[in-house]
Amino acid sequence: MILGVDGVAFTYRSAPVIQEITFDLRPHQILAILGPNGVGKTTLLKCMNAILRPKSGSVLVEGTNLLTADRMEIARKVGYVPQRCEAGRMTVFDAVLLGRRPHIRWDVTDADIRIVEAAIRMLHLEDLTLRYIDEMSGGELQKVSIARALVQEPRVLLLDEPTSSLDLKNQLEILGIVRQVTTDHDVAAVMTMHDLNMALRYADRFILLKDGVIHAAGSPDVVTPETIEAVYGVSVTVERYNGFRFVVPLAPESA
Amino acid sequence: MHFADGAIPAEYLGYVRRKNLWILGGAVLLFLLLIVSISVGAVSIPPYDVFLSLVNGTIDRINVLLHPGTVLTVSNTDLIVWNIRLPQALAAIVAGIGLSVAGVAMQSILRNPLGSPFTLGISNAGAFGAAVSVILLGAGEMHSSVANAVTLNNPYLTTMVAFAFCLLATAVILLISRIRGASPEVMVLAGVALSSLFTAGTMFLQYFADDAQLAAVVFWTFGDVGRASWQELGIMALVTIAATLFFVANRWNYNAIDAGDETAKGLGVSVERVRDIGMIVAALVSAVIVSFLGVIGFVGLVCPHMVRRLIGDDQRYLIPGSCVMGGVLLLASDTVARIIVAPYILPVAVLTAFLGAPVFIYLLLAGYRR
Numbered sequence: 001m002i003l004g005v006d007g008v009a010f011t012y013r014s015a016p017v018i019q020e021i022t023f024d025l026r027p028h029q030i031l032a033i034l035g036p037n038g039v040g041k042t043t044l045l046k047c048m049n050a051i052l053r054p055k056s057g058s059v060l061v062e063g064t065n066l067l068t069a070d071r072m073e074i075a076r077k078v079g080y081v082p083q084r085c086e087a088g089r090m091t092v093f094d095a096v097l098l099g100r101r102p103h104i105r106w107d108v109t110d111a112d113i114r115i116v117e118a119a120i121r122m123l124h125l126e127d128l129t130l131r132y133i134d135e136m137s138g139g140e141l142q143k144v145s146i147a148r149a150l151v152q153e154p155r156v157l158l159l160d161e162p163t164s165s166l167d168l169k170n171q172l173e174i175l176g177i178v179r180q181v182t183t184d185h186d187v188a189a190v191m192t193m194h195d196l197n198m199a200l201r202y203a204d205r206f207i208l209l210k211d212g213v214i215h216a217a218g219s220p221d222v223v224t225p226e227t228i229e230a231v232y233g234v235s236v237t238v239e240r241y242n243g244f245r246f247v248v249p250l251a252p253e254s255a
Numbered sequence: 256m257h258f259a260d261g262a263i264p265a266e267y268l269g270y271v272r273r274k275n276l277w278i279l280g281g282a283v284l285l286f287l288l289l290i291v292s293i294s295v296g297a298v299s300i301p302p303y304d305v306f307l308s309l310v311n312g313t314i315d316r317i318n319v320l321l322h323p324g325t326v327l328t329v330s331n332t333d334l335i336v337w338n339i340r341l342p343q344a345l346a347a348i349v350a351g352i353g354l355s356v357a358g359v360a361m362q363s364i365l366r367n368p369l370g371s372p373f374t375l376g377i378s379n380a381g382a383f384g385a386a387v388s389v390i391l392l393g394a395g396e397m398h399s400s401v402a403n404a405v406t407l408n409n410p411y412l413t414t415m416v417a418f419a420f421c422l423l424a425t426a427v428i429l430l431i432s433r434i435r436g437a438s439p440e441v442m443v444l445a446g447v448a449l450s451s452l453f454t455a456g457t458m459f460l461q462y463f464a465d466d467a468q469l470a471a472v473v474f475w476t477f478g479d480v481g482r483a484s485w486q487e488l489g490i491m492a493l494v495t496i497a498a499t500l501f502f503v504a505n506r507w508n509y510n511a512i513d514a515g516d517e518t519a520k521g522l523g524v525s526v527e528r529v530r531d532i533g534m535i536v537a538a539l540v541s542a543v544i545v546s547f548l549g550v551i552g553f554v555g556l557v558c559p560h561m562v563r564r565l566i567g568d569d570q571r572y573l574i575p576g577s578c579v580m581g582g583v584l585l586l587a588s589d590t591v592a593r594i595i596v597a598p599y600i601l602p603v604a605v606l607t608a609f610l611g612a613p614v615f616i617y618l619l620l621a622g623y624r625r
Contacts, residue, residue, distance in 0.1 A: 051520045075523030082517040086366075088568035090510075093267050098514060101507045102523040114261030122258075130270055132567070145518070151258075152522070 002027050002188045003048075003156050008057030010040070010047050017043050018212040021057070025156075025188040025205065030178060032199035033192045034223075035209035036232055041192035042083070044209070045158050048190065049078040061155050075102035079149030081159045085141070087134040092125055092144055095133050099148035112151075119147045123177060139170035146174065150181060157181070157189040163198060171195070175202040196223070196247040220245060274572045277565060281579035285348065288583060292347075292590040293340040297598060300332055308336045346483040346491070347589040347603065348582040351554055353495035353544045355581025357537040358555030359562075359574055360502050363509040364533045365439040366516075371555035372541030375446030376424050378552065379453040381545035384420030385475040386460045388413040390468050413475065414546045421542030424449050428538075429531060442534070478551035478604035480589050487547050498540040499578060505529065506570040513568060551604045553611025554585055561614070564621075584610075 003025040010017045018040040025031055033041045046052040048059050050066055059066045061077045069077075079099070096119060100112040120126055123143045128136070133144055142162065149157055159178065163171040179202055182189050193199045199206070206223055208216045210231045216222040228236045228247060235250040293309075294302045312333055319325050329337070354372060361370035372378055392412060424446075431445040432438065461469055483491065502509075508529045511519035519526050541555070561584075562576040585603065588610060592601040 046517075049521060051517060071520070071525050072523040075521065078521070080517070080521030082515060082521070084515070085518045086513065086515040088513045089563060090513075090567060090569050091267075091270070093264070093270075094510075094569050095514070098507070098510050098522065101511060104507060110263060113263050113267070115258045116261070117264055117267075118258030118261035129264060130266060148514075148518075149521070158521075 001025070002062060003190075004058075004060040005048065006058045006060070008044070008047050008054045008059065010043055010052055010054045016212060018047070018209070020213055021047075023205075023207060023214070023217055025190070027186040027188055028182050029205050030182055030189045030191065030203045031205040031207065032203035033190065033207050033209065034196065034199060034231070035215075039209045039231075040212045041209060042160055045080075045160050045190065045192055048156075048158055049074050049080050051080070072102050075152060075154075077154055078156045078158060079152045079154035081142075081145050081149045081157070081162060083160045083164065085145050087136065087141055089132050089134055091130050092120065092133060092136075093129050095144050096120055096125075096147045096151055099151035102152055115151050115153070116147075119150045122150070122181075123147045138165045139167065139174070142166060142170070142174060143177075146177065150185075155187055157187055159189065159191040161192050161194065163193070163195060171198060178202065196228070197244075199223075200245045200247070223247065274566050274569075274576075278572065278575050278579055281576065281583060285579055285582050285586070288586050288590070289344055289348070292344045292586055293336055295590060295594055296335075296340060298335060300335065304332055305336060308333050309341070312337055342483060342485055342488055343481045343589065344586060346480040346488050346548065347586040349488065349491050349495050350480055350544045350548055350551060351558070351581035351583070351585030352499065352578045353491065353540045353581075354551060354555040354585075355558035355577045356495070356499050356502055356574060357541045359559040359570070359577045360505075360509065360533050360537045361555075362559055363513055363570065364530045364537070365442050366512065367439055367443050368560070369443065369556070371553075372537070372545065373550075373552045373555060374450070375428065375443070375538075376448075376450030376453060377421050377446075377538055377541045378545050378550045379450045379457070380420040380424035381417040381542065382472075382476045382550050383453040383457045383460075384417035384546070385413050385549075386457045386464075386472045387420070388416035389471045389475070390460045390464045392416065418542050418546040420453070421538065421545055424453065425535065425538035425542070429534060432531075439530070442530075476550045476604075477602035478545075478549035478607075479602035480548055480551075480585070481600070481602075482549070483547055491543055491547055494540050494543045498536050499574070501536050502533075502574050505533065506574055509533075509570045513570070549602070549604065551585070551607055553607045554581055557611045557614050558584055 001024045005024065006022050008021040009019045021044055033044060035041055043052060047054045054067060064077065066074050066077065093116060096116045097108065097112065100108065100116065104112060120129060123146060125143055125147065128140065133141060157178070162174055162178065166174060175198060178189050181187060191203065200220055200223060204219070206218065206220065207214055208222065208227050208231045215231050216227045223238065223245065225236050225238055228234065236247050237250055239246045239248055290302045290305050293305045294300045315327055319327055358371040361375065362368060427449060428442055428445045432442045435441045461472060464472065508524050511522045511524045512526060512529065516526050558581045559573065559577045562573055562580050566572050566576050585607065588606040589603040592603045592606045595601060
């Protein structure tokens with residue numbers, strides 16, 4: 001087990017947002033957190049690296065409780081890719097280099113530069129090394145953001161809707177990279193997602209949130225017409241095609 | 256996670272070298288400008304003589320320090336260089352560096368391109384403090400309309416009260432942001448509100464002042480680098496150097512905050528604390544400069560943006576680059592201000608605003624992002 005989340009609860013102005021969230025992950029696993037808008041997916045993700053302070057519970061990464069660790073220590077264990085990041089006038093290389101910050105003492109070393117170069121190659125950004133990120137497309141920027149999280153050399157990657165603003169090709173590429181990273185580098189990844197079919201294609205563990213609590217959790221088998229109906233309030237059928245599962249809505253709300 | 260097979264890309268090293276060259280070139284330009292600035296004026300001194308006077312004067316002064324009892328021999332040239340023009344030129348450089356570096360930090364911390372000591376009300380708070388000291392506390396009045404005819408009976412009182420109000424403005428901004436959570440929008444808006452409040456306060460006081468007091472207040476608000484004595488220059492230099500080192504030490508934090516608060520937190524930055532402490536340091540250095548020299552607008556706002564255009568937003572280069580640019584801009588402005596309507600000497604603040612506003616409008620039209 002690389003990540004253990006136990007009894008995490010978060011309240012906003014005394015109203016509970018998420019409660020009693022408990023699960024664990026092993027290296028190489030990708031967890032998809034599913035649920036409707038406003039159910040607390042992003043809140044849960046932010047609680048896991050203490051961007052938000054949970055009211056109770058613990059988040060263990062390799063035995064260290066992140067909720068009592070200092071920020072810098074958390075940043076060496078967990079890489080976080082927010083839904084969007086700001087693009088200033090910085091080159092791709094420097095933007096990725098920023099991810100070394102939790103490891104840099106005063107100045108950048110050759111080792112830092114080597115790590116950044118390798119991460120840039122891994123994400124196929126090498127032709128853009130000296131491009132300014134404020135001149136890049138959404139997909140390229142998302143890759144920069146992921147590369148930045150990778151050079152933190154974390155044990156766990158948290159990704160908040162990593163594919164929300166991307167076209168089909170970029171969605172497949174980004175999720176493929178997440179898959180590759182988790183297997184090549186012995187890390188676990190947690191993603192919040194809206195696209196159920198993309199989640200079914202790339203994740204191997206699932207949590208369906210309803211009203212701030214876990215409604216169902218486990219292997220792809222937990223994604224059933226019943227759980228989807230209960231969580232999203234939409235009737236669906238789950239079909240199989242070419243070995244992949246697909247969620248097909250039957251009757252949209254308006255019909 | 257490990258990346259064992261990374262290489263060091265030559266093109267990146269070349270790119271870093273180019274940025275360092277820009278900054279180095281700026282530093283050389285600053286030194287040449289210092290010589291030129293000292294050489295021009297009512298009595299013009301050839302640049303080479305200025306250079307000699309600076310070098311020999313420095314050696315002589317070290318000698319006097321090492322061997323007490325040695326008598327310092329000074330020519331007329333030395334007198335003009337060391338007693339009149341050098342302190343003024345150095346004050347311009349120090350103030351340029353201080354205001355510019357405070358502007359860079361504020362723009363980053365507040366995530367707002369308009370961040371600067373001027374826009375956040377600190378300068379206006381200082382002006383209000385000066386008005387209070389002159390009109391209510393009777394610290395000075397003006398007897399003639401020619402510059403330098405102002406008698407501030409007690410210049411230290413004016414400086415102290417101006418400084419106190421600068422700090423008060425900062426404290427209020429921080430207090431408001433503490434109550435509402437240190438969000439950049441709240442800080443910026445609070446600064447704008449305070450700025451108007453202090454301007455209104457200054458106008459109120461001026462309305463009830465007599466002619467001489469009014470002139471003294473107005474004169475004070477024209478920021479002028481000629482005011483600083485060697486001792487005041489020393490205080491400003493110490494504070495500016497300390498603040499600059501502080502900002503340089505925080506360059507990675509500011510880079511992270513530039514990438515967004517959440518990204519920064521994910522990278523281990525305690526965003527709220529960095530924001531609060533950075534604001535205090537930036538306000539402190541601005542307050543010291545404003546209280547000694549008066550209001551000098553636009554340097555803190557424009558210099559960082561000029562450097563951003565040249566070498567980008569990376570704070571590792573932006574901070575030293577802005578220091579150099581701030582020094583160059585204020586020293587150049589002061590040099591021009593001294594000769595443009597000779598024999599009158601304009602206060603430098605008049606020129607920075609003349610220079611700063613068009614540059615700022617150009618930047619707006621050219622479509623900068625931050």
